[in-house]
Amino acid sequence: MRKAVNDIDICVACGVCANQCPRDAISIFKGCYAVVDAGKCVGCGLCEKACPAGSIKVLEVENGSK
Amino acid sequence: MAVNKKKHWYDYLWIWSIIYFALGFFNILFAWLGMIDFILPLIFAAVGGNKWFCNHMCGRGQLFWVLGRNLKCSRGKPAPKWISSKWFRYGFLIFFLTMFGIMVFQTYLVFSGAGTLRKAIKLFWTFRVPWKWAYNGSIFPDWVAQFGFGFYSLMLTSTLIGLIVMVLYKERTWCSFCPMGTMTQGICKIKAKKGNET
Ligand code: SF4
Ligand code: SF4
Numbered sequence: 001m002r003k004a005v006n007d008i009d010i011c012v013a014c015g016v017c018a019n020q021c022p023r024d025a026i027s028i029f030k031g032c033y034a035v036v037d038a039g040k041c042v043g044c045g046l047c048e049k050a051c052p053a054g055s056i057k058v059l060e061v062e063n064g065s066k
Numbered sequence: 067m068a069v070n071k072k073k074h075w076y077d078y079l080w081i082w083s084i085i086y087f088a089l090g091f092f093n094i095l096f097a098w099l100g101m102i103d104f105i106l107p108l109i110f111a112a113v114g115g116n117k118w119f120c121n122h123m124c125g126r127g128q129l130f131w132v133l134g135r136n137l138k139c140s141r142g143k144p145a146p147k148w149i150s151s152k153w154f155r156y157g158f159l160i161f162f163l164t165m166f167g168i169m170v171f172q173t174y175l176v177f178s179g180a181g182t183l184r185k186a187i188k189l190f191w192t193f194r195v196p197w198k199w200a201y202n203g204s205i206f207p208d209w210v211a212q213f214g215f216g217f218y219s220l221m222l223t224s225t226l227i228g229l230i231v232m233v234l235y236k237e238r239t240w241c242s243f244c245p246m247g248t249m250t251q252g253i254c255k256i257k258a259k260k261g262n263e264t
C-alpha cells in the first residue's frame with residue numbers, strides 16, 4: 001500500500017500538506033511536525049506535491065503502518 | 067486549498083497581506099499593523115504550543131499559495147535541500163533578528179534625537195528606495211514613522227524573497243526558512259519537550 005510518510009527531522013510544521021490533504025489525514029503535532037493518519041491516507045500524493053521542505057513522501061509501506 | 071474543503075473566513079487572509087502593502091504605500095504608519103503578524107504567531111506558539119497561525123492564518127503563506135498554485139506562478143520544483151536545513155533556517159533567523167535589532171536601534175536614534183527621520187525604505191537590507199509620499203507628518207513623534215519605514219522595509223523584503231523562491235521552487239518554499247516559522251516551531255518543540263518531562 002502506498003502511504004504518506006513524513007521525515008519529522010526535516011518537517012518545518014508549516015501545515016501546507018494538511019491543508020492539501022483531501023482526506024484530512026494530516027495533523028500538525030503540537031506545532032512540531034506533521035503526523036499522517038495511515039488509516040485515512042489514500043496515498044494520493046497531494047501532500048508531497050505541496051510540501052516546501054520535501055519532508056513528506058508517499059512510499060510503499062506494509063499493512064498501512066510505517 | 068483543496069477543492070472539496072469548507073472555506074473559513076481566515077482562508078482569505080491573503081487579501082490582508084495585499085491590503086497591508088497598499089496601506090503602507092500611502093501612509094507608512096499603517097506599517098505598524100504588521101506587528102499583528104509578528105506577535106500573534108508567537109502568542110499562539112508560546113501559549114497554545116501550536117503553529118495554528120502558520121497552519122491556518124498566515125496571509126503571506128496563503129498569498130504565495132494563491133499566486134503560486136492557483137495563478138500558476140510557481141514552477142513547483144523541489145527547492146535545494148540546504149534551504150530547509152537546520153543551519154540555514156536558524157542562520158537566517160539570527161540574521162533576520164539582527165537586522166530587526168538594527169532597525170529598532172535606528173528608531174531609537176530618531177527617538178533620542180541623535181538621528182533624523184529618513185523617508186525611505188530599504189530593500190534586501192541594501193537598496194534605499196525613496197518613499198517620501200507615504201509620510202507628511204502626524205500627531206505622532208518622528209520615531210513612530212521611522213519604525214514604520216523600517217518595519218515596512220522588512221515586511222516588503224521578506225515578501226519579495228518569498229515571491230522569488232515561490233517562482234523558482236515550491237509555492238510556499240519561503241515557509242521552509244521563514245524566521246517566524248522557525249521561531250514558532252522552535253518554541254513549540256521546547257514546549258512539547260517540557261510537556262513530556264513533567
Ligand atoms: S497522500 Fe493524500 S491522502 Fe495521504 S496524507 Fe497525503 S494528501 Fe492526504
Ligand atoms: S508541508 Fe512538509 S514541511 Fe510542511 S508540515 Fe507538511 S510535511 Fe511538514
Ligand code: SF4
Pocket residue numbers: 014107119120121124125126127240241242244245246247248
Ligand atoms: S512560515 Fe512564515 S510565511 Fe509561512 S505560514 Fe508561517 S509565518 Fe507565514
